[in-house]
Each structure stands twice: as C-alpha cells, then as structure tokens.
Amino acid sequence: xxxxxxxxxxDLLLVTIxxxxxxxxxxxxxxxxxxxxxxxxxxxxxxxxxxLDIVDSFIGRMIATISALSRIMDxxxxxxxxxxxxxITLVELGLNLTGVRxxxxxxxxxxxxxxTDDES
Amino acid sequence: MKANSGSQxxxxxxxxxxxxxxxxxxxxxxxxxxxxxxxxxxxxxxxxRNTVIYGGGGEMHWxxxxxxxRRGVRLVFVDQGPGIPDIEQALTDGWxxxxxxxxxxxxxxxxxxxxxxxxxxxxxxxxxxxxWT
Numbered sequence: 001x002x003x004x005x006x007x008x009x010x011d012l013l014l015v016t017i018x019x020x021x022x023x024x025x026x027x028x029x030x031x032x033x034x035x036x037x038x039x040x041x042x043x044x045x046x047x048x049x050x051x052l053d054i055v056d057s058f059i060g061r062m063i064a065t066i067s068a069l070s071r072i073m074d075x076x077x078x079x080x081x082x083x084x085x086x087x088i089t090l091v092e093l094g095l096n097l098t099g100v101r102x103x104x105x106x107x108x109x110x111x112x113x114x115x116t117d118d119e120s
Numbered sequence: 121m122k123a124n125s126g127s128q129x130x131x132x133x134x135x136x137x138x139x140x141x142x143x144x145x146x147x148x149x150x151x152x153x154x155x156x157x158x159x160x161x162x163x164x165x166x167x168x169r170n171t172v173i174y175g176g177g178g179e180m181h182w183x184x185x186x187x188x189x190r191r192g193v194r195l196v197f198v199d200q201g202p203g204i205p206d207i208e209q210a211l212t213d214g215w216x217x218x219x220x221x222x223x224x225x226x227x228x229x230x231x232x233x234x235x236x237x238x239x240x241x242x243x244x245x246x247x248x249x250x251x252w253t
Contacts, residue, residue, distance in 0.1 A: 020140065022133045023169070054140065054158055056165040057223040085158040093162060093227035094213055 004029045006036050012113060013037065013075075016048040026062040033066055037073050044113035045070050048106055050081025060095040067100040076116045077101065080109035124184045130168045130197065131177035139168040139180050143195065150184050150191050151253050160193060160251040163228035167197045167247055170224050174217070175199025175245055185250070192233075192252040197245075204239040211237070 002025060007014040013036055015029070033045060047063070049055065055063070067077040080103045082090075090097070103109035130139055143164040147157040164180070171178045178199030185192040204210045211229065216222035225247075229235040234250040 020137050022137045024133060053144070054162045054165060056162050056169075057221050057227060058165075058169060061221055083158075085155045088155055089158045089162045089231065092159065092230050093166075094223045094230070095221075095227075 001028065003032065006032060008036075008040055008042070011040070011042055011117070012044045012046060012110075013040065013042045014046050014048070016051070018051045021052075021059060023058055026059055030062055030066055030069070034069050034073065037070060037075050042075050043117050045075055045077040046106065046109050046113060047077065047079045048081050048109075049079060049086075050083065050105075052086065053083065055082070055086050055090055055095075057093060057095060060090060060093075060097060064097055064100055067097075071099075076113060078103050078109040078112050080104065080106050125182060127179050127181040129177070130171045130180050130199075133172060136165060136168040136172060140165050142180075142182065143193070146182055146184065146193050147251070150193050152193065152251060153253075156251055156253070159231040160195075160249075163231040163249055163251075164195055166224040166228040167195075167249070171197050171199045171201075171245075175201035177201075178244070185252075187252075190252050192250050194248060194250045196248045199246075200244040203241045203243050203245055204237075205241050207237055207239060 004015060004017055063079055070077040078101045103112050128142060129135055140161050143161050147160050168180060181196040183194050185194055209215055211226050213226045214222040232249040232251050236248040239245040
C-alpha cells in the first residue's frame with residue numbers, strides 16, 4: 001500500500017504531504033506517525049502541507065487527531081505552510097483546528113519546535 | 121474546454137480524489153478565482169465522500185453555466201442510498217449520523233453560492249451546488 005514518508009531528523013519527525021490523499025492514506029499516516037513517535041521517542045513532529053490545495057473536514061480531522069495524539073505521547077506537532085485559500089476555506093467550512101499549532105513555513109515551524117523543546 | 125457537461129462515478133474512496141481533480145479542472149477552465157476554486161473543490165470533496173459513505177455510491181454530474189457576464193460551475197451528486205430522514209437536522213453543524221464531524225453538509229453549503237438538497241427515506245439523495253465567478 002502507498003504510504004506517506006516520515007523522515008527523522010534528530011528528535012524531530014518530518015512529514016511532507018505531496019499527494020492528493022484519499023482517506024485511507026490519511027488514516028495510514030495517522031497510524032504510522034504515532035508508531036514512529038513511539039519507536040524514535042520523537043519530541044516534535046513537523047507536517048508540511050504547503051503542497052495541499054485543499055483540506056476538507058476529513059483531512060482536517062486527521063491533522064487535529066495527530067496533533068492531539070502526539071501531545072499525549074509527549075511530542076509537539078506543528079502544521080506548516082497552509083495555503084491562504086485553504087485557510088479561508090477551512091474556517092468557512094467550520095473547522096478551526098483548535099489546539100493545533102501552526103507556523104507559516106518550515107523554518108518558523110522548526111524554530112517553534114526547538115523553542116518548545118528548550119522550555120521542557 | 122470542449123464539453124460543458126459530463127458525469128463520473130462516485131463509488132469508492134479513490135473516486136473522491138478523482139472527483140476533486142475533475143472539479144478543479146472545470147473550476148479553473150471556468151475562470152473561478154483561486155479561493156472560489158478551493159471552496160468548490162472542498163465542497164465537492166465533502167459531498168462526494170457523503171455519496172460514498174452514506175449513499176452507498178452514486179454519481180457526480182457537472183456542467184458549466186453562463187448568465188450574462190457571469191460564469192458558473194454546477195455539480196450534482198446523486199445516490200440511490202437510504203436517503204436523509206430529517207434534512208434540517210442533517211444540515212445542522214456538528215450533527216452526524218456516522219462517525220464524522222458533522223461539517224460535510226452544513227459546511228459545504230456555506231462554501232457555495234447555491235445549494236439544493238432533495239432526499240426522502242428510501243429514495244436516495246440529490247444535492248446540487250453552484251459556484252459563480
């Protein structure tokens with residue numbers, strides 16, 4: 001089965017979603033990420049969605065779930081690179097991704113994760 | 121764009137992805153601006169998923185419209201599933217008969233300019249949405 005790659009960099013995990021995900025693929029990513037957090041004791045997860053040209057309620061829910069799961073597993077998730085049109089649509093759809101940390105781009109996302117790790 | 125109408129099956133999960141791609145192409149060809157393309161594709165994604173999950177599969181019909189200087193895209197999702205017993209309830213934010221978030225129907229209605237829903241128990245569901253330039 002097709003999978004979204006998860007890269008490890010120090011104690012961070014990096015995910016770049018570059019395909020138009022069908023629902024099973026999104027669910028597989030959720031499972032793979034939690035397993036990888038456990039296996040690598042990662043402290044942070046950075047998910048780059050700059051290549052996604054839509055986020056619907058299913059993908060939005062996956063992002064919120066990953067964020068909540070990682071928090072329970074003592075890791076911080078940051079979602080970066082959301083396109084402005086996607087952000088506008090998400091809010092109008094009624095999804096405000098409460099509790100999900102976001103950053104404008106990969107660089108600011110990484111800075112946020114490092115800061116969070118220093119504080120803890 | 122040669123054809124100004126067409127249809128495709130929405131039966132399995134992968135068809136939801138294909139429906140999104142078709143709608144994006146039509147929306148671009150029709151001249152919708154980026155934010156409106158994104159809203160229409162997102163609404164189509166929600167409705168196509170509902171067709172698969174709740175309607176047991178169906179079809180998406182699409183056509184481009186012209187009204188004076190305006191152009192538009194109209195999408196119709198049809199299934200022969202169990203239908204929606206209480207339409208008003210189904211259109212309420214947060215209400216779901218399944219395991220979703222209950223934003224699909226109510227949310228997609230907010231993303232488009234026109235939204236028509238016809239459904240009766242045992243007679244399937246037909247949802248038409250239109251987005252104008």
